[in-house]
Every structure is written in structure tokens, then in C-alpha cells.
Amino acid sequence: MHPRRPTVVYVHGIGNKVRPELLKSQWDQALFGRDMAGASRMAYWAALRYEKPLPDFRPDPLDGAPVAYAESAGAAAETMTEMKESGRAAESGLFAEPEEFVALTVSEAWRECGAVGLEGRGGEGRAGPDGERAVAEGALVDWLRDMTYLAETLGSAETGGDAEGEDGGGALPLELLPLPRPVRTAVFRELARHTFRDVHAYFFGGAGPAIRGVVAKALDGLDGGPLVVVGHSLGSVVAYEVLRERGQEVELLVTVGSPLAITEVQDQLARPPAVPEGVLAWRNASDLRDLVALDHTLRPEFGPPERITDLLVTNDSGNHHGIGPYLSQPPVREPVQRIFDHLA
Known part of the structure; x- marks a missing residue:
């Protein structure tokens, strides 16, 4: 048979x-x-x-595209420069200090949860939204902070830069995108932001x-x-x-x-x-x-x-x-x- x-x-x-x-x-x-x-x-x-879904055959930005609709590394770098100069990057958390980025991302996640209700894991052991928020922040924010600091490290190291500089010589051999340090850092930070938001929604936002x-x-x-x-x-x-x-x-x-x-x-x-x-x-x-x-x-x-x-x-x-x-x-x-x- x-x-x-x-x-x-x-x-x-x-x-x-x-x-x-x-x-x-x-x-x-x-x-x-x-x-x-x-x-x-x-x-x-x-x-x-x-x-609605992403457009067909557009690179998924969470697979490492520098920004959602950048068509090339040059376009990505130009977009990031414009955002940095206008202040929009700081507002979005792309170039904020790690602690500020974490605070912005947590606030964003909780605003999203507020739109659907703070149901969490059935509400067991929770004391309303404030108690839910305390549990969530204590459980996940340390992870988000670690992700953010690692993003800074990778964003610098993989383009041969240092923590203060822009970009330097001698990129690591496994580097895929030839991007300046701020853009590379932004790639990793967007991963951290979206990861936290969706994980937060899954565990605490009723999703x-x-x-x-x-x-x-x-x-x-x-x-x-x-x-x-x-x-x-x-x-x-x-x-x-x-x-x-x-x-x-x-x-x-x-x-x-x-x-x-x-x-x-x-x-x-x-x-x-x-x-x-x-x-x-x-x-x-x-x-x-x-x-x-x-x-x-x-x-x-x-x-x-x-x-x-x-x-x-x-x-x-x-x-x-x-x-x-x-x-x-x-x-x-x-x-x-x-x-x-x-x-x-």
C-alpha cells in the first residue's frame, strides 16, 4: 500500500x-x-x-530591505539622510538614543493595543490595563532593549564603522548591503520595532x-x-x-x-x-x-x-x-x- x-x-x-x-x-x-x-x-x-498585503515581488522590508520602498542602496541612503536632516528619523526612533527608541516603541505598541483592547492572556492575574502594562513591560522591554543595543553594534561593525562614526573601511565579509552606518542601523532597528509590536500584540493586545x-x-x-x-x-x-x-x-x-x-x-x-x-x-x-x-x-x-x-x-x-x-x-x-x- x-x-x-x-x-x-x-x-x-x-x-x-x-x-x-x-x-x-x-x-x-x-x-x-x-x-x-x-x-x-x-x-x-x-x-x-x-x-492589505504587500505588493507582489516587492522586497519584504523585514527581510532586510533598508526602507520599505527603496529601490537601491543609494535611494535608501538618500532617504535616510533626508529623514535625519528633517527630524523625521528621530520622531520615528530610527536615530534616537537606544533608551529613547525603546520608550517610543513601547508607547507605539501600547497605543496599538489600546485600539483593540487589553485582553492579554485571558486577563488572569491582571489588575486592569495598568497591571497589564506593568507585566508586559517587565517581561518584554528588556528583550527589546537588548535587541536595540545589538542593532547599534551590528549597524556599526558590519559597515566597518565605530559607535560614533559614519562608515569606515573593511566591511565584514558576510555583509550583504553596502550601506552607510545610519542606514544599516535603521535596518536592524526596524526589525526590532516590528518584532516587538507583533509579539506584544500577540501576547498582550488580544491578537x-x-x-x-x-x-x-x-x-x-x-x-x-x-x-x-x-x-x-x-x-x-x-x-x-x-x-x-x-x-x-x-x-x-x-x-x-x-x-x-x-x-x-x-x-x-x-x-x-x-x-x-x-x-x-x-x-x-x-x-x-x-x-x-x-x-x-x-x-x-x-x-x-x-x-x-x-x-x-x-x-x-x-x-x-x-x-x-x-x-x-x-x-x-x-x-x-x-x-x-x-x-x-
Whole structure:
């Protein structure tokens, strides 16, 4: 009897995305080198937070594009210079001091939460909005601050500059975008800002149940064949929580660029950290320069450790967090392809 075909379910990460069909195709190409048709599904939750998708084939700014609609490094540098001179960059937090950037980003996240209601994790143990705010800030702001300081360091080092200068010689060999230091720093800061906003909305802004519902729906109605789940960034958190709740059998869970190892994120999980009951194997991959994955090892906290493999890989996207470079790394793609080649 021919075995039932495997299925891969993708869970995307922070920020707005292109339309779901195109996003699924992009992940298929990065992971398999071909379109997987009905053998893959995209748990597309961006529509819950963003009014309309990104335009087709525009670079995702959260994959490392210098600014949302810059067409070249020169245009990006010119835009940043104009913003800096006009003061708009300071207002947006791009060139504010790290502490000021953190304060602006936290305020922005709470204004966004206020628009949908401060529901949090069902409200347990909360003393209204003020208590909710105290819990949220204590849990996540330290992470945001660490991300911001690392953004300053990377923004300087990867263009050969120093903490005070603009740009210098001798860029690191893994540098992808030949940008001056303020622009490079802005790339990383935008990643920190969007990460915090979406994670904050997921845990404290009432967005969590609906996002988890999208993932649960994508996991329903499968034919019982081997299941692979791939989660990126915040999507790895959502995938983990849904699998932890369901206990559904998963041949392989793959998380890339994940914040799950961060203590401040673990503190907000609905259940204590552990490998979801039905997950037979878990591979967690990150780049050392990825701001979102400041801690790179899940094995110490998520037992049983023999089911988890932590991997350090190279992600040469502009901010070292982009999904395509993660999925194309052999340690990420080969175990997935083996499941499909062997069992399809």
C-alpha cells in the first residue's frame, strides 16, 4: 500500500506579507526548489493585522530591505539622510538614543493595543490595563532593549564603522548591503520595532487567539500522512503553542529565527516550556547575528532534550532574519526533503 503523502505547514513571522499564494510559493522554492502544490500549506495570519498585503515581488522590508520602498542602496541612503536632516528619523526612533527608541516603541505598541483592547492572556492575574502594562513591560522591554543595543553594534561593525562614526573601511565579509552606518542601523532597528509590536500584540493586545486559530485551521483536515511544521520568527512561537495545546503528531518541527529561547518570551507562554507531546523531532536554526533569536539554544529549557537539535547557520539577508536564506540552508532543508523523498 502506498503511504500517505507528507504535508508541510508553514507559519510566517512578523510584519505584513505578500498575498498568501505567493508567500507559500516563495517558501516552497526556498525549501524545496519547486512549487509543492497541495503538499504545502501557509498559515497566513498577516491579514489579521494588516489591511492589505504587500505588493507582489516587492522586497519584504523585514527581510532586510533598508526602507520599505527603496529601490537601491543609494535611494535608501538618500532617504535616510533626508529623514535625519528633517527630524523625521528621530520622531520615528530610527536615530534616537537606544533608551529613547525603546520608550517610543513601547508607547507605539501600547497605543496599538489600546485600539483593540487589553485582553492579554485571558486577563488572569491582571489588575486592569495598568497591571497589564506593568507585566508586559517587565517581561518584554528588556528583550527589546537588548535587541536595540545589538542593532547599534551590528549597524556599526558590519559597515566597518565605530559607535560614533559614519562608515569606515573593511566591511565584514558576510555583509550583504553596502550601506552607510545610519542606514544599516535603521535596518536592524526596524526589525526590532516590528518584532516587538507583533509579539506584544500577540501576547498582550488580544491578537493571540485569532492568530493561533489560523494555524490550527491549517493543521486541520490532513490525511494522516507525515506532517512537517515550519515556523519563522513569531510564527515559531505560534506554531509551538498550537502544537503544545493539540498534541498532534508531527514528524518534524522546524523553527528558524525563533525567539522561543528568550526568557522574556518563555515567561509569556501559556504552558511551561517543553517539546510538544506529538513532536517526534525538532530542529531549531538561527544566525548569531539575528536580533530576534538572541538566545540560540532551546535544549536547556525544552525537554526532553534528545528530541531537539539546535543549529547555527548563516543567514545573509540584510538583517540576518530573512526567511529565504534560512530555508535554503542545508541543515534546514535536507531533513525536510528526506521526509518527502522517502515517504512521498
